[in-house]
Amino acid sequence: MDIRTTGGPATAEEMAAVDGLLGQPEPADHRVVHGGHTTRSHRHLLLPVLHAIQDRAGWVSRGALEYACRRLSIPPAEAYGVVSFYARFALQPRAALALHVCDDIACMVAGATPVDGAIRVPCLGLCDRAPAALVERAGADYEARQLAPFDPTGDWLNETPTHQQPQRPQSKLLRRIGLVDPDSIDSYRQNGGFAALERARSMGPQAVIREVTEARLLGRGGAAFPTGRKWQSVADAPVRPHYLVCNADESEPGTFKDRVLMENDPFALVEGMAIAAFATGCDKAFVYVRAEYPLARQRLENAIAQAREHGLLDFEIEVRRGAGAYICGEETALFNSIEGKRGEPRNKPPFPVQVGLFGKPTLPNNVETLVNVLDIVLEGGGAFASTGTKESTGTRLFCVSGQVLHPGLFEVPMGTPLRELIELAGGLRPGRTMAAVLLGGAELRGHSRHRGDARVGRRHRLRRHR
Ligand SMILES: Cc1cc2nc3c(=O)[nH]c(=O)nc-3n(C[C@H](O)[C@H](O)[C@H](O)COP(=O)(O)O)c2cc1C
Numbered sequence: 450m451d452i453r454t455t456g457g458p459a460t461a462e463e464m465a466a467v468d469g470l471l472g473q474p475e476p477a478d479h480r481v482v483h484g485g486h487t488t489r490s491h492r493h494l495l496l497p498v499l500h501a502i503q504d505r506a507g508w509v510s511r512g513a514l515e516y517a518c519r520r521l522s523i524p525p526a527e528a529y530g531v532v533s534f535y536a537r538f539a540l541q542p543r544a545a546l547a548l549h550v551c552d553d554i555a556c557m558v559a560g561a562t563p564v565d566g567a568i569r570v571p572c573l574g575l576c577d578r579a580p581a582a583l584v585e586r587a588g589a590d591y592e593a594r595q596l597a598p599f600d601p602t603g604d605w606l607n608e609t610p611t612h613q614q615p616q617r618p619q620s621k622l623l624r625r626i627g628l629v630d631p632d633s634i635d636s637y638r639q640n641g642g643f644a645a646l647e648r649a650r651s652m653g654p655q656a657v658i659r660e661v662t663e664a665r666l667l668g669r670g671g672a673a674f675p676t677g678r679k680w681q682s683v684a685d686a687p688v689r690p691h692y693l694v695c696n697a698d699e700s701e702p703g704t705f706k707d708r709v710l711m712e713n714d715p716f717a718l719v720e721g722m723a724i725a726a727f728a729t730g731c732d733k734a735f736v737y738v739r740a741e742y743p744l745a746r747q748r749l750e751n752a753i754a755q756a757r758e759h760g761l762l763d764f765e766i767e768v769r770r771g772a773g774a775y776i777c778g779e780e781t782a783l784f785n786s787i788e789g790k791r792g793e794p795r796n797k798p799p800f801p802v803q804v805g806l807f808g809k810p811t812l813p814n815n816v817e818t819l820v821n822v823l824d825i826v827l828e829g830g831g832a833f834a835s836t837g838t839k840e841s842t843g844t845r846l847f848c849v850s851g852q853v854l855h856p857g858l859f860e861v862p863m864g865t866p867l868r869e870l871i872e873l874a875g876g877l878r879p880g881r882t883m884a885a886v887l888l889g890g891a892e893l894r895g896h897s898r899h900r901g902d903a904r905v906g907r908r909h910r911l912r913r914h915r
Pocket residue numbers: 667668669670671672673674676696697698699700701775776777778779780781813814815816818819898
């Protein structure tokens with residue numbers, strides 16, 4: 450297939466980026482025609498390839514796109530439709546050093562100011578340490594660093610992040626945070642890690658699903674769907690393979706709970722995924738982590754590798770990087786994104802449990818949902834259901850930011866009054882009076898979903914429209 454765009458040839462750097470991911474191209478053999486299944490089987494690599502180009506060159510030139518299309522046998526017009534859909538990919542030349550400064554609500558409340566030459570971006574999921582920024586340096590040794598709190602007048606280029614989430618021993622989901630070394634499987638095991646997986650394996654898949662159903666756990670990703678019911682549907686689906694997709698796209702302004710879990714307790718998510726895959730017969734799993742979470746991604750990749758080395762995983766887990774599209778948090782848009790397509794939601798039905806990723810039965814679950822499963826397996830579903838309210842069991846992670854004394858992540862039983870949550874965050878900052886509390890998704894950018902987050906601010910800030 451002769452595939453051409455109007456761009457010049459790819460540079461050696463761009464080709465190296467693509468070949469680094471796909472391997473060296475085979476010598477051309479014009480007697481062999483690749484198409485059909487071979488072509489489709491590569492399509493899902495389009496986003497990883499685009500990331501590789503963007504990381505290496507700082508933008509995606511027409512030449513680089515053309516080369517990627519040739520290597521993946523994708524028509525350029527289609528690939529252009531994909532690359533132009535995602536905010537992360539720059540289609541015009543850009544400096545190797547890119548500073549992304551958050552201008553969303555918590556950062557505005559914290560006094561974020563415009564910076565010359567910086568790219569203004571929506572919430573970076575660092576609202577507890579606002580104002581926030583993300584710096585990327587393109588090249589063979591690509592690097593991305595979160596900067597929060599971000600001081601544009603300081604030496605941010607050489608800043609080393611030092612923030613650590615404070616330990617909260619009374620909590621459940623957060624109990625290992627600040628206690629375990631997120632880079633060490635030994636540390637995780639010394640703190641009870643992988644006991645739930647062992648127990649799940651001794652119980653058997655059906656008994657695990659029974660406990661999750663008895664726990665009446667509702668999904669923590671926003672739609673509050675009963676987790677046990679979803680797991681049972683996937684387990685019962687006759688078509689193979691089954692896929693598990695962990696949704697770590699967390700892009701709702703003001704929300705950072707999944708980041709805190711992944712950065713500080715990544716093995717817990719790996720363990721939760723292993724239990725979910727075991728119970729529902731998933732052969733392969735993906736974790737789709739938003740592009741703006743480089744540390745979470747790195748820690749998860751390390752946790753997966755260590756768990757595999759220790760023989761704890763009998764299925765494959767692949768970490769996929771989002772590309773700056775809020776809508777990809779919606780599960781079917783996320784599937785399209787993994788498949789190398791524009792992140793556009795699909796019609797339902799069919800539902801993902803029957804026809805999901807790559808058209809196969811799929812279990813999509815949020816990070817927090819999966820981490821809850823550890824305690825359900827260890828304590829039993831009945832014990833889990835004794836916390837929270839009748840309709841909504843267990844504890845819940847709430848992200849509190851804005852004009853409170855101690856912004857952060859708080860775990861409280863469902864049903865806790867908002868006042869208590871604000872008090873947990875230290876109450877209002879001195880000299881402030883309560884004007885408004887913004888719950889769930891901020892409307893500033895037209896998002897209107899409800900999630901477990903609260904922002905406390907001054908009225909004129911909250912009313913700001915763009
Ligand atoms: C616009 C939109 C954005 C969403 N963003 C997320 C997200 O960032 N993370 C998430 O887990 N679920 C998100 N969801 C919900 C998912 O579609 C899905 O319900 C969820 O991942 C299922 O997991 P759960 O059952 O564990 O909650 C979003 C839904 C919509 C409509």
